[in-house]
Amino acid sequence: MFDADGRSKPLLEVEGLVRHFGSAGGLFKPARAPVRAVDGVSFAVMRGETLALVGESGSGKSTTARLVLRLIDSSAGRIRFDGQDITDLSQRALRPLRQRMQMVFQDPFASLDPRLKVRQTLEEPLIVHGMGNAAERRARVDELLGLVGLSQHHADRYTHEFSGGQRQRVGIARALMLHPDLVVCDEPVSALDVSIQAQVVNLLKDLQARLRLTYLFIAHDLAVVKHMADRVAVMYLGQLVEIAPKHSLFANPRHPYTRMLLDAIPRPQPGEPSRHQAQAAGEVASPASAPAGCRFHPRCPFAIDRCRVEEPVLEPTEAGHMAACHRKNELAPWEAAAPAAASGSVAALRLALYAKRKAASTGTV
Amino acid sequence: QPKPRNGGTLVYAAGSATQTLDPQFITDVTTFRAVGSMYEALTRQDEEGRIVPGLALSWTLSPDKRTWTFKLRPGVTFHDGSPFDAQAVKFSYDRLLNPATGSPRRSTLEMVESTAVVDDLTFRLTTKEPFAPLLSQLSAYNVYILSPSFVQKQGANFSKAASGTGPFKLQSWQPGEKLTVVRNDKYWGEKARLDAVVFSVVPEDSARTLLLLSGQADVISELPYVMVKKLGALDAVRVVRKPGYRTIYLGMNMNVAPFNDLRVRQAVGYAINKPALVQGVLSGIGSLGGSLEAASIEGSAKELQPYPYDPVKAKKLLAEAGFPNGFSTDFMVPTGRYNMDRQVGEAIQGQLAAVGIKANIQSPEFGAYLAALNKGKVPMFMSGKGSPTGDMDFTQTLMSHSAGKMNYWGIKDPEVDKLVLQQRTAVDPKERHRLLAELQAKVYQQEPHVTLYYEDQVSATRSNVHDVKVYVNEFIDFSKAWKA
Amino acid sequence: MLRFLIRRLLQAVPVLVGVSVAVFLMIHLIPGDPAEIVAGQMATREDVENVRRALGLDQPLAQQYLHFAGRALTGDFGTSFRTGRPVSEEILGRYGNTLLLGAVALLIAAVVGGLAGIVSAVKRFTWIDNLALVLSILAISTPAFSLGLLLILAFAVWVNLLPMTGFDSWPAIIMPALTLSAASMAVICRIMRSSLVEVLDNQYVRTARAKGLREHLVIWRHGVRNAIIPVVTVAGLQLGYLLGSAVVTETVFAWPGLGRLLVQSILARDFPVVQAAVLVVAVTFIAVNIVTDLLYGLLDPRISAS
Amino acid sequence: MSKWKQFKRSRLALPGLVLFAAFVLAGLLAPLIAPHDPLQGDLANVMSTPSAQHWFGTDELGRDILSRILFGARISLVEGVLSAALAAAIGVPIGMLSAYAGGKVDTVIMRLIDVLLAFPGVLLAIVIISILGPSLANAILAVAIYTIPIFARFARGQTLSVKEEPYIEACRAMGMSNLRLLARHVLPNIAATVLALATLRVGINILTCASLSFLGLGAQAPLPEWGAMLANSRTALLIAPHMALFPGVAILLLVFGLNLFQDGLQVVLDPKSRGRA
Amino acid sequence: MSPALLTIEGLRTVFRTDAGEFAAVDGVDLTVQRGQTLGIVGESGCGKSMLSLSIMGLVPAPGRVAAGRIVFDGEDLAAAAPERLRTLRGKRIAMVFQEPMTSLNPVYTIGFQIVEAMRAHEPDTPLPELKARAIAALARVRITAAAQRFDDYPHQLSGGMRQRVMIAMALACSPDLLIADEPTTALDVTVQAQVLDLLREIQRETQMAIILITHDLGVVAGMADEVAVMYAGRVVERAPVADIFNDPQHPYTLGLLGSMPRIEEERERLLVIEGSLPAPGQAPKGCRFHPRCVFGTPECTLQDPPLRALGPAHGVACIHAPVEQFAAMPASAGSFE
Numbered sequence A: 001m002f003d004a005d006g007r008s009k010p011l012l013e014v015e016g017l018v019r020h021f022g023s024a025g026g027l028f029k030p031a032r033a034p035v036r037a038v039d040g041v042s043f044a045v046m047r048g049e050t051l052a053l054v055g056e057s058g059s060g061k062s063t064t065a066r067l068v069l070r071l072i073d074s075s076a077g078r079i080r081f082d083g084q085d086i087t088d089l090s091q092r093a094l095r096p097l098r099q100r101m102q103m104v105f106q107d108p109f110a111s112l113d114p115r116l117k118v119r120q121t122l123e124e125p126l127i128v129h130g131m132g133n134a135a136e137r138r139a140r141v142d143e144l145l146g147l148v149g150l151s152q153h154h155a156d157r158y159t160h161e162f163s164g165g166q167r168q169r170v171g172i173a174r175a176l177m178l179h180p181d182l183v184v185c186d187e188p189v190s191a192l193d194v195s196i197q198a199q200v201v202n203l204l205k206d207l208q209a210r211l212r213l214t215y216l217f218i219a220h221d222l223a224v225v226k227h228m229a230d231r232v233a234v235m236y237l238g239q240l241v242e243i244a245p246k247h248s249l250f251a252n253p254r255h256p257y258t259r260m261l262l263d264a265i266p267r268p269q270p271g272e273p274s275r276h277q278a279q280a281a282g283e284v285a286s287p288a289s290a291p292a293g294c295r296f297h298p299r300c301p302f303a304i305d306r307c308r309v310e311e312p313v314l315e316p317t318e319a320g321h322m323a324a325c326h327r328k329n330e331l332a333p334w335e336a337a338a339p340a341a342a343s344g345s346v347a348a349l350r351l352a353l354y355a356k357r358k359a360a361s362t363g364t365v
Numbered sequence B: 001q002p003k004p005r006n007g008g009t010l011v012y013a014a015g016s017a018t019q020t021l022d023p024q025f026i027t028d029v030t031t032f033r034a035v036g037s038m039y040e041a042l043t044r045q046d047e048e049g050r051i052v053p054g055l056a057l058s059w060t061l062s063p064d065k066r067t068w069t070f071k072l073r074p075g076v077t078f079h080d081g082s083p084f085d086a087q088a089v090k091f092s093y094d095r096l097l098n099p100a101t102g103s104p105r106r107s108t109l110e111m112v113e114s115t116a117v118v119d120d121l122t123f124r125l126t127t128k129e130p131f132a133p134l135l136s137q138l139s140a141y142n143v144y145i146l147s148p149s150f151v152q153k154q155g156a157n158f159s160k161a162a163s164g165t166g167p168f169k170l171q172s173w174q175p176g177e178k179l180t181v182v183r184n185d186k187y188w189g190e191k192a193r194l195d196a197v198v199f200s201v202v203p204e205d206s207a208r209t210l211l212l213l214s215g216q217a218d219v220i221s222e223l224p225y226v227m228v229k230k231l232g233a234l235d236a237v238r239v240v241r242k243p244g245y246r247t248i249y250l251g252m253n254m255n256v257a258p259f260n261d262l263r264v265r266q267a268v269g270y271a272i273n274k275p276a277l278v279q280g281v282l283s284g285i286g287s288l289g290g291s292l293e294a295a296s297i298e299g300s301a302k303e304l305q306p307y308p309y310d311p312v313k314a315k316k317l318l319a320e321a322g323f324p325n326g327f328s329t330d331f332m333v334p335t336g337r338y339n340m341d342r343q344v345g346e347a348i349q350g351q352l353a354a355v356g357i358k359a360n361i362q363s364p365e366f367g368a369y370l371a372a373l374n375k376g377k378v379p380m381f382m383s384g385k386g387s388p389t390g391d392m393d394f395t396q397t398l399m400s401h402s403a404g405k406m407n408y409w410g411i412k413d414p415e416v417d418k419l420v421l422q423q424r425t426a427v428d429p430k431e432r433h434r435l436l437a438e439l440q441a442k443v444y445q446q447e448p449h450v451t452l453y454y455e456d457q458v459s460a461t462r463s464n465v466h467d468v469k470v471y472v473n474e475f476i477d478f479s480k481a482w483k484a
Numbered sequence C: 001m002l003r004f005l006i007r008r009l010l011q012a013v014p015v016l017v018g019v020s021v022a023v024f025l026m027i028h029l030i031p032g033d034p035a036e037i038v039a040g041q042m043a044t045r046e047d048v049e050n051v052r053r054a055l056g057l058d059q060p061l062a063q064q065y066l067h068f069a070g071r072a073l074t075g076d077f078g079t080s081f082r083t084g085r086p087v088s089e090e091i092l093g094r095y096g097n098t099l100l101l102g103a104v105a106l107l108i109a110a111v112v113g114g115l116a117g118i119v120s121a122v123k124r125f126t127w128i129d130n131l132a133l134v135l136s137i138l139a140i141s142t143p144a145f146s147l148g149l150l151l152i153l154a155f156a157v158w159v160n161l162l163p164m165t166g167f168d169s170w171p172a173i174i175m176p177a178l179t180l181s182a183a184s185m186a187v188i189c190r191i192m193r194s195s196l197v198e199v200l201d202n203q204y205v206r207t208a209r210a211k212g213l214r215e216h217l218v219i220w221r222h223g224v225r226n227a228i229i230p231v232v233t234v235a236g237l238q239l240g241y242l243l244g245s246a247v248v249t250e251t252v253f254a255w256p257g258l259g260r261l262l263v264q265s266i267l268a269r270d271f272p273v274v275q276a277a278v279l280v281v282a283v284t285f286i287a288v289n290i291v292t293d294l295l296y297g298l299l300d301p302r303i304s305a306s
Numbered sequence D: 001m002s003k004w005k006q007f008k009r010s011r012l013a014l015p016g017l018v019l020f021a022a023f024v025l026a027g028l029l030a031p032l033i034a035p036h037d038p039l040q041g042d043l044a045n046v047m048s049t050p051s052a053q054h055w056f057g058t059d060e061l062g063r064d065i066l067s068r069i070l071f072g073a074r075i076s077l078v079e080g081v082l083s084a085a086l087a088a089a090i091g092v093p094i095g096m097l098s099a100y101a102g103g104k105v106d107t108v109i110m111r112l113i114d115v116l117l118a119f120p121g122v123l124l125a126i127v128i129i130s131i132l133g134p135s136l137a138n139a140i141l142a143v144a145i146y147t148i149p150i151f152a153r154f155a156r157g158q159t160l161s162v163k164e165e166p167y168i169e170a171c172r173a174m175g176m177s178n179l180r181l182l183a184r185h186v187l188p189n190i191a192a193t194v195l196a197l198a199t200l201r202v203g204i205n206i207l208t209c210a211s212l213s214f215l216g217l218g219a220q221a222p223l224p225e226w227g228a229m230l231a232n233s234r235t236a237l238l239i240a241p242h243m244a245l246f247p248g249v250a251i252l253l254l255v256f257g258l259n260l261f262q263d264g265l266q267v268v269l270d271p272k273s274r275g276r277a
Numbered sequence E: 001m002s003p004a005l006l007t008i009e010g011l012r013t014v015f016r017t018d019a020g021e022f023a024a025v026d027g028v029d030l031t032v033q034r035g036q037t038l039g040i041v042g043e044s045g046c047g048k049s050m051l052s053l054s055i056m057g058l059v060p061a062p063g064r065v066a067a068g069r070i071v072f073d074g075e076d077l078a079a080a081a082p083e084r085l086r087t088l089r090g091k092r093i094a095m096v097f098q099e100p101m102t103s104l105n106p107v108y109t110i111g112f113q114i115v116e117a118m119r120a121h122e123p124d125t126p127l128p129e130l131k132a133r134a135i136a137a138l139a140r141v142r143i144t145a146a147a148q149r150f151d152d153y154p155h156q157l158s159g160g161m162r163q164r165v166m167i168a169m170a171l172a173c174s175p176d177l178l179i180a181d182e183p184t185t186a187l188d189v190t191v192q193a194q195v196l197d198l199l200r201e202i203q204r205e206t207q208m209a210i211i212l213i214t215h216d217l218g219v220v221a222g223m224a225d226e227v228a229v230m231y232a233g234r235v236v237e238r239a240p241v242a243d244i245f246n247d248p249q250h251p252y253t254l255g256l257l258g259s260m261p262r263i264e265e266e267r268e269r270l271l272v273i274e275g276s277l278p279a280p281g282q283a284p285k286g287c288r289f290h291p292r293c294v295f296g297t298p299e300c301t302l303q304d305p306p307l308r309a310l311g312p313a314h315g316v317a318c319i320h321a322p323v324e325q326f327a328a329m330p331a332s333a334g335s336f337e
């Protein structure tokens, strides 16, 4: 999938990224322990690659995304985009670069200006970067609306007239308007039904193949992640705990948290519960008061004394696979969940029928 | 007529506030009225402006006509208890004359060469030259007699306290709000009937009128002219009209074309319909005359007639002067200073336009207005003149003498100058009258100004208030007043 | 918070200096000679000179300013040209009056205007909204003197209910405060309406309803509270207006306030009073603005007060 | 739905616009429709109450009030609208910029605004007149300058809130220039309240201009100016209320029209109120 | 079976647009039993959120409920007075909104907003107790350091945390019916599993009924007792959860199941349902899905098929169901009915 050149050149490199929030306290609030939302994160995304960022809610994924795009300032760490250090670049100097890096925001509604019609919203990036004339912009808007499964008539509506999923698609379309090199997608498909989700995922992949797009892809749906990603990074309490090529990760997760995640995937078959176990009482740590040692140890079924005192670092376990766990090499091999029991035979039959019909009518598989 | 009653408090509302209680710093009428109820001078102007004895019982003039000897009223005490005597007179006059005092009205006694205490009740004053209007001058509010001990005791606070010899004495003063005086039971003359008079401030004309209507005030002054008819018809109130010293005139700058041409000035005089101004704009309140000095002022040349309204003649004169199509000029009009001033200005503007004179009204606020007039460059303006002393000498020196400060029109006539100086030393009233008449006629002929009208003072009282006396010199005397 | 206050107070210093220099320069720039005005039109040249000397106006400008500034630092603003009384004495009492009147007027304006705005927004496009609109416009386009006189006519002349002038009693403040508050009331009403109309469209308002909150709580807590920032801003600005520009009201009701004093002093070129009055107004504005800025942070936690 | 359609739909906007347009027309057509000369008075017929001859009565110089109001529309419209518009056009960007930039820029701008705010309007006006000379244009300038800080502070307060909205961050992510961001995203989102303030300022400014003409600033006599007509009626208010009534009503209707119009605009500007009015 | 907690009949929710009225919800019939979970799935924009808002009586203007009955515990909400609805909302019917960021008031702490929800219905409970309960509620939805987070403002929280705050708020008064509009989209699977556990637990304890709108078929499979599949404002299939997965009838349901990405298998491309929802006001004649339906025939354009019963609890709105019988016939072979 990559050419040699692309592999060797990361488009985005992040080193020791740190961001703390609000230690000073508000104007009328006492100071509090700062929230260490992102606490030393390093990774690189190669050109044309998709790096998925998964992890616990509140673990700092969105914050990482915003840091990477310099929407908020980091407390420490460096960010390089296409070889250029952009950590200290002024916002003005960043502006032209922004054409090449775009973002899909987690909260679609809030991130759309309520006073603009969808067409205006979508045209905006083109205008900002002086691309195309009115007719070309129009055409491009129509094109992208179609690609994300919206139609022409949506263009002249305001965002509050949309459903949640429709808004999310507007956000995706906006990010793609400019043919960016890097798209940071913060849960881009969470509000989409599976069919539209499939359409959008296909779209993202097609574009990647065609234009060598690079994605930093934040998602909770691990099936989608598995489908989209080349590599997966797992975040826990502001830090990366595991990062690996997706096959390696899904086949052989080395961090107990990753395993916990995979266990918790809900199974799309009634009566077949996920393997997730109701949590033992262990208090979940908060980013304002991360525990000593391994941050995960209070919840970790494999925790030993060492985990309580010594903080593990992200170390390679095998080629390209890194995990931050003292016991990464001691854990038993991972057993993937058995494939969902073949759906009832009627269902399987009908689905096959459906697929056949569909293939016949559209010529795609 | 009901019988006078004693007691009660009378509330008087004026348009502005008492500024100071130091008589030597008074420059405005409202302050004059308040302070004048507490202080007295050697001489006094009565209701009609005649000079009568005040704290001086009598006086004599030396043959060289420079030394005046005053016999003072005995048994008079100041409100603070100290006695009134020649020493107090000398002290008061010397204080005014002392430049360190910084009085804005030092000129009132400018002609004085020396003052002297002859004995307790005899005071002598010598002028530099014979000075005809001296007795008028000595009636002015700036030369009220002060209590020396009181002044010394109060020091810097003197401007906030009062101790005179008048029928009322100070009870309290909240600057900017109100001043209350109470009856002086030790007054040497007829004691006041009221227990107290409150001098309050209501700047807004209509509000002041309403205050009277509501009964929250007993007397108001500066009643807007437009209200006179309406109020006059009400039973609850009584309108009090009185001629005053004020003249409203239109001046023209004789040093500026086209007003350097007498015919143009005359044309302006003919073009203005003065009776219409008084009837139309001033609700008929005011009187007409030709002299710059109001008819109520002693010696005013009543024989001088106002220029008749004759636009045809005006046009003819303009044509003769080379302005058959008229001309355009700036016209400076004060605003909010005199009754209906801006409206009168606009009416004149219209009347002048009818004969082809395009007058561009400018009415800057008073400071800028005054500055412009003082520069002597204003071609045409409207203004008003009063008379601080009630004697023409003061105003004629200012306005008709070539070096006068208010000679805004730039009249420069050696004969006029001479007459101005002559009348001052002419102690003989008859002679002086003649000189003044000549002086006014001379100026009238050259017409540097058109006398528009003489203002009337209009006050009003509740109808249960009696014997409030309004003087021609704008003083309001409450000492005889009573409330039924 | 404390640091914010200290910083703002420090920033006030250049503002005050700036204001005083500007006022000083400007009042000297304009035509009109205080000595002439104090002495009166009918004064002799000598009298005028006499006054000029007594007022210290014969000195060079820079010296006059330094003299003023030097004394002002010690709290002494000199004496009034017009009355000869110490300026601080002239101003303090009046400032108190003005503050009282302004505060009461603002209170009325905020309560009545605010409520009217809220009702208008909630009952948008109904007769009550239209009524509020008409009344607001009426309040805006009726000059204070007309309104004041009408009130006097109604409540002092027709029904002898309220005292017109003087403030020996509390009722005396009612009419002037009403008059003064009219325009502000209208402004606050309209701004509140505009702002609230927008806020009520937000989804968190829907959330509030979904919780089963009583409608008035929905409106107040989730509507008004979020709509209040522009209202606070105008209220702050209005307070300044009420303090500095209440001239007409003060005139009509003979209310001895700072606004009229300031205007009169400007017209009379009473420099010391103008200087001091402007400084007092400036201090008030600065204080109001500090409070407003503090309120922003309090009202919207996303705004960091800085 | 086209903006125009929406606009028409907000029931009151159109009457508002019509009212405003009527005033503009009245001003333009005054020479044709005014029954009398607005400047020429009849001193024999002063302060007469409305009659067949003088529908609105005459003023203290016997001039026809209706004609003066018609002619005055020219002056007062320009005064009110222009001074408010000018002040908003300058003040709002300043306020937005100040809030958006934050930090030192904000501090400096706002402290300058503090100075301006504290500066007495009368003094400002006198200064301007003495430098530039008395004229309507200078009066408008003076009132506009006086109004600028009001808009600046107002816009700032609004911007402080709006700039925290996520869509503003989205704009920054797009690489938008601050100028465009302020103009396209912040401004429309604060526009409703700013407009509400501006329409009210039109009325207030007309009255302010009038108070300036009493200082000799502004429209010079005998030009009819609504505010000045009102103020002139002051002493006669108790006996000739019609002198105050008609110019007062003129101002009222103008401001009323503008407010309805602004209401309509708010409906148009606010997509959420579509189809509701 | 006891009477259903909620019965919806012929619900129609319309929006006035320039193109005329557009029905976001167009004739929906549903029932929800106490202690049961009804899952609703359907294409983005098909009217799921509007359906829930209609139940709550919170359809945003210019929309309105135009027809139908919403009978909750014997009472028709569609006809109920606003004040009556208010007392039910939050207390007996609670809703988790789809967009947590905009649904939380930015100027109040989350703690305040939760306490407020409880206070609205329990005005007499002392505040400290409510606060303690709110903190407990936050902790139950796995917000760490709940006591401190209590004082956080919404903008200080992550997307998933906000969503959990919304859930905690909805659960605050132990409602009888919980309408959850995509409540776990922003949650990672572990937290999602915990939250779903929590819901099940509450359901067990209090017999709470849940309407669960979600796109995650895994969640549907794990949570729902019954499933309604919606398309373009209509319920096109309704069945017990097992039937939906094992005996899907409607072609649209088949499309959804076919589009689902599965963790255990990997495809280069995911299947999609071609085409898109009809434009508002331009619903096609006959079956609304037919233009996109791989099984579509000319008959489909004749009539909008009603939900017809296939089994005791299984209904489907398709004239061709079950599709294998239809597909087996030659494509030209006319209609069934």
Ligand SMILES: Nc1ncnc2c1ncn2[C@@H]1O[C@H](COP(=O)(O)OP(=O)(O)OP(=O)(O)O)[C@@H](O)[C@H]1O
Residues within 6 Å of the ligand: A160, A161, A162, A163, A164, A165, A166, A191, A193, E015, E017, E024, E042, E043, E044, E045, E046, E047, E048, E049, E050, E051, E060, E061, E062, E063, E098
């Ligand atoms: N205010 C409005 N005006 C007009 N149409 C609207 C409005 N709000 C929603 N709609 C339309 O109503 C339809 C149903 O919207 P709804 O939000 O119920 O969809 P949904 O099923 O919840 O979708 P999603 O899964 O994407 O959230 C959508 O097509 C939407 O465009």
Ligand SMILES: Nc1ncnc2c1ncn2[C@@H]1O[C@H](COP(=O)(O)OP(=O)(O)OP(=O)(O)O)[C@@H](O)[C@H]1O
Residues within 6 Å of the ligand: A021, A022, A035, A036, A037, A056, A057, A058, A059, A060, A061, A062, A063, A064, A106, A287, E155, E156, E157, E158, E159, E160, E161, E186, E187, E188
């Ligand atoms: N503006 C802020 N002020 C204070 N704390 C913040 C702020 N923004 C984020 N945080 C905190 O930073 C942490 C990480 O937040 P972030 O939004 O990055 O999480 P996330 O991984 O995206 O979670 P989710 O999957 O739920 O969206 C959270 O604990 C959050 O409360």
Ligand SMILES: [Mg+2]
Residues within 6 Å of the ligand: A061, A062, A063, A106, A186, E158, E159, E160
């Ligand atoms: Mg996030």
Ligand SMILES: [Mg+2]
Residues within 6 Å of the ligand: A163, A164, A165, E048, E049, E050, E098, E181
């Ligand atoms: Mg939805």
